[in-house]
Amino acid sequence: MEKNYLTVTALTKYLKRKFEADPYLEQVYLTGEVSNFRPRANSHQYFSLKDEKAKLSAVMFKGAYQKLKFQPEEGMKVLVVGRISLYEASGNYQIYIDHMEPDGVGALYQAYEQLKNSLNQEGLFKESHKQPLVKYPKRIAVVTSPSGAVIKDIMTTVQRRYPIAQLVLFPTKVQGDDASKEIAQRIREINEIGNFDTMIVGRGGGSIEDLWSFNTEEVVRAVFESRTPVISSVGHETDTTLTDLVADVRAATPTAAAELAVPVLKEELIKIREKQMRLYNALNNQLKHKRANYDKLSQSVMFKQPNRLYEAFYLQLDGLDRRLKQTITNTLHEKQTQWQKQSEKLMLKNPSEQIKRRHQELTFFEQTLNRSMQQLLLNKEKHFYQAAESLDLLSPLKTMSRGYSYVTKQQHIVKSVSDVKIEDEVTLNVSDGKIITIVKEIESDGMI
CATH class of the missing domain: 1.20.5 (Single alpha-helices involved in coiled-coils or other helix-helix interfaces)
Structure with missing residues (x-):
């Protein structure tokens, strides 16, 4: 009998259809521990769910992940709702999660704690960032619902305590999907206008879901960046929102917020009158003191006899x-x-x-x-005559004048008998001329 062999792709498609056709796997409710979670910004999330004995691959698409009100963390126990299917490329089956929340703790509370810790580490709740309230505000902006009891309580309190202040309502939603965006927009709008002394942000009490708009990062950062001092009055005294923590001042109720925002005009007028009276008395005492000094000085000798000055x-x-x-x-x-x-x-x-x-x-x-x-x-002439006389005494001419002469042969002086020969012509040089003669005889004295 011939056997039909299936391809891997064919078998995988068959198993995938089995998974998707099974009504029990179409919507599965699971509890498990998050494992291998590496958050990817603005993208699909891939991780695992495990317990003591098994592990299951999980996928959460970007649309479903962005709806979460908390941040999944490694080792967190969660409750998930999704469908089981098979991924053909790897042959692994996995759960595609549509909804997830912490197991044992509400998702909103988990998200609240995570955002609170993150913003606290960033320093948004530090006292050093908080602004003092204006003691005598002229204009007060109120961000709340126009139909709630909050605005009525604030109006009543301000009118009773400080009617000269101007209240300006910036109506907004205080719960719902778009509420946080609208609240943040109103806060920024008030700062752009720029002529408000104080801002009150509030709403009535409710559950954590009702108050969630005041726990979003968008609203918290808008309050932190506000140049106008912000009084937060969200919920009741036992409710604490992140807006309460970041605001410059927190009030337990809308009435308390209005009381913090404005003084009591009657009390301030009384204080003014008291200070006016104190000023009048102090000025009067000063005048009395100066007048007494004047009277005393006017009676002094200097004023009576000013020339002495x-x-x-x-x-x-x-x-x-x-x-x-x-x-x-x-x-x-x-x-x-x-x-x-x-x-x-x-x-x-x-x-x-x-x-x-x-x-x-x-x-x-x-x-x-x-x-x-x-x-x-004279000295040179004297020396000259002396030298001439000395020279004259040594002159051969002087000697020749006494009868001496000298013999030359061919203009050479004859000094010895050996310088001439018989018949040589020689010249006798005398004082007044020359005598030419011929040598006839030569005699030697024997000394040579």
């Missing part, structure tokens, strides 16, 4: 006048002396006087030079 100044002025004149005289004398000294110095440095002195010096130097030159010439 400046007698001492007259004496002081005379002394200063004498000192001034003496100082001027001394200064003038000192300046005259300095002028005389400077004039003498200037005369010494006068160019005409210097030229005259230099001319005299030049005449003196010329005379000295002439005398020196004459003396030098």
Whole structure:
């Protein structure tokens, strides 16, 4: 018998149809622990549900995930509603979750605690960020429902306590899907207008679902960023919303919010009158004190004989006048002396006087030079005659005038008999001329 083999794809499609056709798997209610949860921003979420003995893959599409009012965390026990199907690409079966909430704790409360912790870590609830209320507000903005009891209580209280303040209602939804967005928009609108002294944000009591609009991050951040001081009056005294925590002041009831926003006009007027009376009494006492001082001073000797006030100044002025004149005289004398000294110095440095002195010096130097030159010439002339006489004494001509002569041969002086030969022509140089002769005989004295 021939067997029909199925492809993996065919078998997977068959099993997928079995899963989807099973009415028990179309809507399954499960409880389990979140595992392998890695949040992905603005996307589908993939994780697991497990208990002590089994684990199941889970998928939560973006649309369903964005409706959650809490943030799933690793290890959190949850209750989920979804359908079981098979993912053909991997052959794994998994649950596609349509709804999820914490097991044992309400989803809204879980979301409240998570957002509260996150904003607290960010510092939005710190006292250092809170603004003081204006003591005497002129305009008060109220963000609440126009039909609720809140606005009536606030109007009644303000009218009773401080009727000169102007109340401006910014109507808004206080619960529902669009309420938080509208509340935040009204808060920002009030800040954009900018001429309000105080803002009251509130509504009546209710469940956590009813008050949820005041627990959203959008509203909390709008209150935190408000430049106008905010009084929060949401729910009753036992209800605490995140808006209460971030607001500058929290009031237990709308009436309490109005009482915090405005003083009692009658009491303020009484205080003004009391301060007015205190000011009047203080001014009156000051006037009495000043008048008494005036009367006392007007009877003093100085006022009766005012010339005595400046007698001492007259004496002081005379002394200063004498000192001034003496100082001027001394200064003038000192300046005259300095002028005389400077004039003498200037005369010494006068160019005409210097030229005259230099001319005299030049005449003196010329005379000295002439005398020196004459003396030098006389000395040189004397030395010349002495040298000439000495030279004359050493002159061969002087010796030749006494009968001496010298012999030359071819213009060379004959110093020895060996310098000539027989028949050589030699010249006898005498004092008044030359004698040409021929050597006829040579005799040696035997010394050579």
